[in-house]
Amino acid sequence: MSRVRIFTDSTCDLHAELLQRFQIEVVPLYVIFEEQTYKDGVTVNAMQLFDLVEQQDKLPKTAAPSPLDFEHAFGPVIAEGDDIVYIGLSSELSSTFQNAVIAAGSFPDDRITVIDSRTLSTGIGILVLKAAQAALEGRSREEIQALIEPMTAKMEVSFIIDTLEYLHKGGRCSSVQAFIGSLLKIRPIVKVINGTMTLTHKVRGKREKALQQLLDQALAMKEELDTDFMFITHAQALDEALYVKEQFELHTQVKNVYITETGCVISSHCGPQTLGIVFAKK
Structure with a gap:
């Protein structure tokens, strides 16, 4: 058969x-x-x-x-x-x-x-x-x-990007935007909406602030989580990925929280120190 x-x-x-x-x-x-x-x-x-x-x-x-x-x-x-x-x-x-x-x-x-x-x-x-x-x-x-x-239609995919350099080199933001973003220490949060990558927030200040916002946004949907699988996906940000995994294991009923590294395609668009929280809603 x-x-x-x-x-x-x-x-x-x-x-x-x-x-x-x-x-x-x-x-x-x-x-x-x-x-x-x-x-x-x-x-x-x-x-x-x-x-x-x-x-x-x-x-x-x-x-x-x-x-x-x-x-x-x-x-x-x-x-x-x-x-x-x-x-x-x-x-x-x-x-x-x-x-x-x-x-x-x-x-x-x-x-x-x-x-x-x-x-x-x-x-x-x-x-x-x-x-x-x-x-x-x-x-x-x-x-x-x-x-x-x-x-x-039920997938939730959001990333924090540590630097605008890769978005600039890839033609996704201007040199002026990249320069100002660097001066102000802007950490973009990107979400997949309708099949495309969409900039949803620009968090100014320390990276920890952006990471916490990303985590809080995800945990706010914890009652909607499909509990089979979720991923913390990162590019050279393992310590933060471990922290986010710990928080999800502490505050949700997800059975399998996996940490994985971004491949070359995502890495070439977003750069090092990118971190994403990825799950499905029920």
């Missing part, structure tokens, strides 16, 4: 142990520095990316996997007789989703379901884990689709 295999892309930011435990396959995005192309999470990691940015004083470009990349990933699974559910990066942020749709259409018999997460990072990761859990329980592709698609 055929089974359902769960696929995602490297922006899900799930660490290797979870990917292996839940039997999740990952298609990597590309990170491009000048003439050198890397595979996110395969031939370059976030720490190496930060070193390259410092050396070259510019951000890399990122690129979606091509339809052919997806065909190569999907093909062996379809040949084995299994079905596929792919859950990937928001279509508002990348052509990754559309390229997966194109690839799925090249296989006969409607064997592949492609779901737009409408989110990023471990927001995708939670949806993927829910799907993988259902697949391991023997649910069909149609049942998994019916479970996951309504959840995309």
Whole structure:
């Protein structure tokens, strides 16, 4: 009897142990520095990316996997007789989703379901884990689709960004905004809304103030939390991630609070010392 295999892309930011435990396959995005192309999470990691940015004083470009990349990933699974559910990066942020749709259409018999997460990072990761859990329980592709698609509107993904430098280098804020932000020690809080990254707050002053605001906003929704999974996702901010994890374990009933590091795509947009709180609402 055929089974359902769960696929995602490297922006899900799930660490290797979870990917292996839940039997999740990952298609990597590309990170491009000048003439050198890397595979996110395969031939370059976030720490190496930060070193390259410092050396070259510019951000890399990122690129979606091509339809052919997806065909190569999907093909062996379809040949084995299994079905596929792919859950990937928001279509508002990348052509990754559309390229997966194109690839799925090249296989006969409607064997592949492609779901737009409408989110990023471990927001995708939670949806993927829910799907993988259902697949391991023997649910069909149609049942998994019916479970996951309504959840995309229930994801809460918010980050504090320590510096405007990476947003400036990436063309997401002007040099004047970056300069003033640096002078005033502004810490942006970014939230995923309708599939895109939206600046929701500019916290002036110490980083601890921004971190506390991010934490307070999340804990204010503690009665709405889906208690299966949540993530504290960070770029070189482990001590703070441990503190936030401790607070959620103390004040909520979430069963699994995971700490994970951002991959290269999120890191290249937000920079080091980024920290996110990611969960689903009931």
